[in-house]
Amino acid sequence: MILIGMNYACLLVGSVSASLVSKFYFIHKGSSRLVSTLVQCAGFPLLIPHYFFPSISPGKRPFSRLIARPRILGLSLFVGLLLGVNNLLFSWGNSYLPLSTSSLLLSSQLAFNLILSIILVKQKQKVNFHNLNCVVLLSLASVLLALSANNDRPQGLTQSEYLVGFFCTVGAGLLFALYLPLMEIIYRNVDSYSMVMEMQVVMEAAATALAVVGMAVDKGGGFKEMVNESRNVFDMGPCVYWWTIAGNVVMWQACFMGTAGMVFLTTSLTGGICTTSLMMFNIAAGVVVYGDPFNGLKAVSTLLCCWGFSSYLYGMYVLNLKKEEEEEKLNQTLITTIRDGDHS
Secondary structure: OOOHHHHHHHHHHHHHHHHHHHHHHOOOOOOOOHHHHHHHOOOOOHHHHHHOOOOOOOOOOOHHHHHOOHHHHHHHHHHHHHHHHHHHHHHHHHHHHHHHHHHHHHHHHHHHHHHHHHHOOOOOOOOHHHHHHHHHHHHHHHHHHHHOOOHHOOOOOOHHHHHHHHHHHHHHHHHHHHHHHHHHHHHHOOHHHHHHHHHHHHHHHHHHHHHHHHHHHHHOOOOOHHHHHHHHHOOOOOHHHHHHHHHHHHHHHHHHHHHHHHHOOOHHHHHHHHHHEEEHHHHHHHHHHHHOOOHHHHHHHHHHHHHHHHHHHHHHHHHHHHHHHHHHHHHHHHHHHHHHHHOO
């Protein structure tokens, strides 16, 4: 429970802070989506010092268990590349859309996560009215956001650019929803939280490598351009620019580590629920901090997201209640059978 609390705290702080800082970069004329992609995963070295804490890594050589399991190592690299593509799609959408809009769109990942968890992880939870209601409401919320494009579109942004941001953000939500059940499948062969951190280092390193290759081949957005951008483009000056980059690196690492920990300690579906529940904080942060427009259609979309999320939680509550009742009946049956056997 302590680990779950720590991971959810990392997820909460990391998700809200990373979204705000990422948008801060683009608001103040930062323009490189590859830089925004890189900072989401480049903080993986921050996880390595966990080996200095014996309670987490008791007497284990770094990465020895991963090297001994080449299949898990290969899967970690593959998922890392998938995560790199997800980061790029998120950066592309975040560069165009207001923070509150992108957060609403990303909340649709719960619907994708539910479907993919049933298909890939073989979740025992079947599709019922509450689940289906959640999927329909989240999908409808996304449609309403698309219809509000003219009112929600930032000044100077074309309709085509808005739609690119819209579909990139939905694509990022879909990939993240795929990432969660894939990780649950891999974690079935993992025996410790320390190994989860090792896998996270490998995945983030693979995603970083993908971003570095992209920056290397991009003629107008390489590493030299970061220096030029900090001095001549970013309107808050070089000092704030590099602090923004550093803040992104740290906050995104907290977000992803919190997500990985929640999936390992619970399930991919629970991790998806926890992530989606934080989207409301991101929406509020975008409106309060950056003055994002909050028109009628967006208000309705927010209500639909809350309704869908509440419907899903209520469905989980009903399911757990039935499970407890069935267990109680089974216990009573066992007690009765034992008593009858003693009497005979």
